[in-house]
Amino acid sequence: MKKTVLLLFGGASSEYAVSCVSAACVADNINKELYQVCLLGITADGKWYLYSGDTDSMRDLSWVNKEEYLTPAVISPSKTHQGVLLEDGTVIHVDAVFPVLHGKNGEDGTMQGLLALSGIPYVGCNTYSSAVCMDKVTTKILCEKVGIPVVPYAYFRKNGFDVQKAVEECEQKLSYPMFVKPANAGSSVGITKANNRDELVKGFEVAFDNDYKVLVETGISSAREIEVAMLGNKDAVASVCGEIAPGADFYDYETKYVSDTASYYVPARISDTLSDTIRACAEKIYRTLDCAGLSRVDFFLDENDVLYFNEINTIPGFTPISMYPGLMGKCGYSYSALIEKLIENACEEKL
Numbered sequence: 029m030k031k032t033v034l035l036l037f038g039g040a041s042s043e044y045a046v047s048c049v050s051a052a053c054v055a056d057n058i059n060k061e062l063y064q065v066c067l068l069g070i071t072a073d074g075k076w077y078l079y080s081g082d083t084d085s086m087r088d089l090s091w092v093n094k095e096e097y098l099t100p101a102v103i104s105p106s107k108t109h110q111g112v113l114l115e116d117g118t119v120i121h122v123d124a125v126f127p128v129l130h131g132k133n134g135e136d137g138t139m140q141g142l143l144a145l146s147g148i149p150y151v152g153c154n155t156y157s158s159a160v161c162m163d164k165v166t167t168k169i170l171c172e173k174v175g176i177p178v179v180p181y182a183y184f185r186k187n188g189f190d191v192q193k194a195v196e197e198c199e200q201k202l203s204y205p206m207f208v209k210p211a212n213a214g215s216s217v218g219i220t221k222a223n224n225r226d227e228l229v230k231g232f233e234v235a236f237d238n239d240y241k242v243l244v245e246t247g248i249s250s251a252r253e254i255e256v257a258m259l260g261n262k263d264a265v266a267s268v269c270g271e272i273a274p275g276a277d278f279y280d281y282e283t284k285y286v287s288d289t290a291s292y293y294v295p296a297r298i299s300d301t302l303s304d305t306i307r308a309c310a311e312k313i314y315r316t317l318d319c320a321g322l323s324r325v326d327f328f329l330d331e332n333d334v335l336y337f338n339e340i341n342t343i344p345g346f347t348p349i350s351m352y353p354g355l356m357g358k359c360g361y362s363y364s365a366l367i368e369k370l371i372e373n374a375c376e377e378k379l
């Protein structure tokens with residue numbers, strides 16, 4: 029019998045649009061002989077609908093206006109339902125959920141908490157791991173503890189924030205240019221590069237507009253960005269390394285999704301020895317943070333090939349041209365096979 033797989037897309041997150049595109053690709057490429065697909069869309073302002081329209085309307089974001097294809101629905105937190113609950117009380121039983129959601133309210137443990145309560149198996153990291161990986165400060169603190177090299181940093185909370193003292197601390201511990209980031213954000217939203225004190229002060233304002241906790245890092249000069257895809261649960265393995273050359277001052281939202289000036293190299297233009305070191309590092313990070321299902325682990329290499337762990341994304345961009353499926357493609361997984369593997373992994377004991 030076919031398994032019913034629920035794809036979640038959209039979401040009240042700055043990465044709403046990316047999620048809609050990723051989910052449309054998953055819906056188009058999932059093996060329909062094995063799986064019956066249901067689509068549950070979450071609007072940018074957090075309204076939930078079962079969506080029965082076409083995937084092109086997800087890609088161009090017009091799905092939200094197709095009223096004839098929208099039925100208000102939620103995932104029930106009750107294990108008596110194990111599925112989607114419609115307004116009239118109808119329940120659609122679900123065998124597995126693939127939350128194709130990025131960033132806040134999707135990748136940060138909130139949705140995973142609901143899915144854990146529902147008793148429905150789901151793709152990816154559990155609540156704890158998702159929340160920890162979403163917070164760039166917590167991620168760094170835990171990884172540093174097990175000897176993973178991280179970029180020099182300082183962090184601050186909004187409550188009791190003293191900009192004078194913060195600037196002093198940053199200038200003492202770090203050096204310009206600095207990167208100022210909301211601790212919990214994605215897609216470069218709220219991130220700025222500060223070349224001097226004035227820009228640092230401005231950077232704090234921008235970052236605090238997005239989060240209560242802010243991370244400041246020394247900017248790695250001529251950073252090469254190396255990314256590794258992890259797939260699996262207890263037996264997870266690292267992909268080959270990929271490399272991104274942003275083609276801009278840094279890999280900001282514009283470069284990621286609008287101007288498309290970045291170049292991708294799979295495999296990365298590095299030696300086999302360095303590649304092995306980075307892959308081993310990615311595996312250690314994945315285990316340290318109790319990840320499951322999938323994650324993309326991102327690193328910087330400076331001009332002397334010194335390695336730094338940057339961040340981990342537990343639900344990375346998932347269009348066929350995204351880095352994650354690209355890296356897994358090099359490891360022998362077609363896009364459809366990758367989806368199947370993720371759903372299989374969701375249904376087994378993860379940790």
Ligand SMILES: Nc1ncnc2c1ncn2[C@@H]1O[C@H](COP(=O)(O)OP(=O)(O)O)[C@@H](O)[C@H]1O
Pocket residue numbers: 179207209213214215216217219245246247248249251253274278279280326328338339
């Ligand atoms: N310490 C740093 N040194 C150099 N470049 C950085 C640094 N931190 C961030 N960047 C640049 O900013 C981009 C976005 O930062 P990142 O921490 O990956 O946030 P996001 O979660 O938004 O992807 C990176 O891909 C990189 O181009």
Ligand SMILES: [Mg+2]
Pocket residue numbers: 326339
């Ligand atoms: Mg990043």
